[in-house]
Amino acid sequence: MTATDHKPKPQTGPLAGLRIVEFGHFIAAPFCTRLLADLGAEVIKVEGPEGDPVRAWGAQHQGRSVWWSVHGRNKKSVTLNLKDPAARDIALALVAKSDAVVENFRPGLMERFGLAPEAMAKARPGCILARISGYGQTGPDRMMPAFGVIGEAKGGIRHLTGYPKDVTDLPPVRTGVALADSLAGLYAAFGVLAALYERRENLPGTPVRIIDVALTESVFSFLEGIIPEYGFTGAVRQPAGSYIPTAAPTNAYRSREGAWVLIAANSDPLFSRLAVAMERPDLLENPDYADNKARVAHVTALDAEIAAWTERLAAAEIFGRLEAAGIPCSKIYDIADIAADRQYRAREALRQVFDPQFGREMLHPAPMPRFDDTAPGGDIFWPGPPIGAHNEQVYGELLGLNPETLAEMKGKGVI
């Protein structure tokens, strides 16, 4: 892609024809609509005239957030000051032209703006409304303030992401990404499409179909066997650090140069192959390692044996031997490793996208999930736009407001 090739592409993809209005900010709702926009949905992002706070987050260049190039991509940005009573009719006019609405204000705030579901139902019978919040739209704690880290803590994943007390007294670590927000956004996107399937034939009456996504419950939903096992046995799953408590060996080991090497050889055939790759057939004779149960019981000694081997070898040599033996293994990748990896490159999982805001190419992740090429799949149609970049297009062409009205609204701070 050259510097001249930076016109927005026309949107295509499996969701082409779908129109979504986002009343969102920060991460969860904007991530939800980005997923939908990446697959071809037309997303109109409504921002206050001051813009989404994420526009000022993280690394900046000339006052612009680098992340915004990705987080705002494929969407149309319009400004609207929802606190101004004059904004309500505009907002409802946008809803009237749309199939679904995604919002992540604190519960009750949309209602205060005059945008309750009943108002939406009048503007757009059968509209779909996805609401993302920390604790959900109901219940005694629904108004409590919640950030993503709270969702991760109350959702039960933070507790598990740490070391056992006898290893270290350090607190459980943060996953390092906006896990709760992104999960909630993905669930909301899934919910919107489920509601669209439900309404594929006709609109069953006028009520809005509401999807209620809590950060806490989005995280909680990933606890797999932990929930029924607690219910059945009362067992409270505890953090297990870097290994899997029920299968051995699976752990991270240091290579000679100090890289973390993850080795997952926790079935009998894999362990046999590992012992051969380590040139340690004696391990297979040792009753302490005879089966998974024995290996779990003696995991400290076993991990020490493996670490003593990995510490003598360069990571490349370790992987050469393990891959030849068909043993699942990986360097613990940082973003530079990912960008250099041949599989990510072959699948174009990272893409260079020219961003006129920055006057250069920006590194974007590919849309998720991938579709075959029998029809257009997801794509990057344009990078995150400036605040209000689509005011004229959306307010003028879609809603039919004339330039004088727009100028007046701008003068009054409504848009």
Place this chain on the structure above:
Amino acid sequence: MTATDHKPKPQTGPLAGLRIVEFGHFIAAPFCTRLLADLGAEVIKVEGPEGDPVRAWGAQHQGRSVWWSVHGRNKKSVTLNLKDPAARDIALALVAKSDAVVENFRPGLMERFGLAPEAMAKARPGCILARISGYGQTGPDRMMPAFGVIGEAKGGIRHLTGYPKDVTDLPPVRTGVALADSLAGLYAAFGVLAALYERRENLPGTPVRIIDVALTESVFSFLEGIIPEYGFTGAVRQPAGSYIPTAAPTNAYRSREGAWVLIAANSDPLFSRLAVAMERPDLLENPDYADNKARVAHVTALDAEIAAWTERLAAAEIFGRLEAAGIPCSKIYDIADIAADRQYRAREALRQVFDPQFGREMLHPAPMPRFDDTAPGGDIFWPGPPIGAHNEQVYGELLGLNPETLAEMKGKGVI
């Protein structure tokens, strides 16, 4: 719910009317289809006569996995030995009756079973096929063995989930759940619904619409600002332990009884309120804590001040003060905390479901996401069934095979 109230409920929900065949095992594909089944889709899970290996994972009761009650719920189980050539026609007959197929074998294995997309297209023009694998269906590493931990390591989240080198030499921790598998399953479910939207009007020709979900890329997609910031500045995001590197204070602190208390007071107004709640107005006079930038620079001293306060108080007292001040905070919840939490209880996020396999109620998470009550949302219709519990219903009623044929196939080990 009483012990007699354990008949399966008829399936309802937004995805009622949709039929999915799962050729899956372990976590990713079965989690995908559980999400779809929870919202009302009819899911036919095809298992080898020996059953999905997850049936033997984790806590057991009389040879049955407790987790299976949840992992297999709302699905119909049929047995089919795909390695037997006689299985192919049955498998294609199931595809012919379905809207979508979900599989997570290693790339190429479905083709070896005679179930290539071309064969599916003949059986069911316009069918949707979601394929989940470690590395994706294309690229030089597609055949490499991958477990979830590998997806998490190669996807970049494991690297971030640890402490800085100067804090500890312990390896980055595992998130403690099947993060890569569950994320890939959720993306696949989202992709299936996107493809259904695309095909809402008519079937554009006969090709199967393939969705290709890699564990690695599912994790990678959650790296938010890390990707464009690496591209723009070359900065490689490093693990930050239990705090957020760009905003302070946000960390986990010990209460008097040793519980981890998460406090997120990283804006100026929140920090002011925290200082008041701590009865430490002097902190607001200290230039080291004057704004977020200063607080980040002096985070170690600031965290020590907060920890010295929390260590003197019981967790309940800390939360009482912080909640009154509107400061986001939480105990780091384990599963027992979740089950006892009033918000989870008010929203029935955990449900008791009678499971005749166990002769008692089992603890299940609610379906995700939640829908309003203007029409049926998700539900738990029945717990995970025994292997082949629906052979007669599916093979007999749906495919029209007679009892003699079924008996013969069973005798030959085909089903």
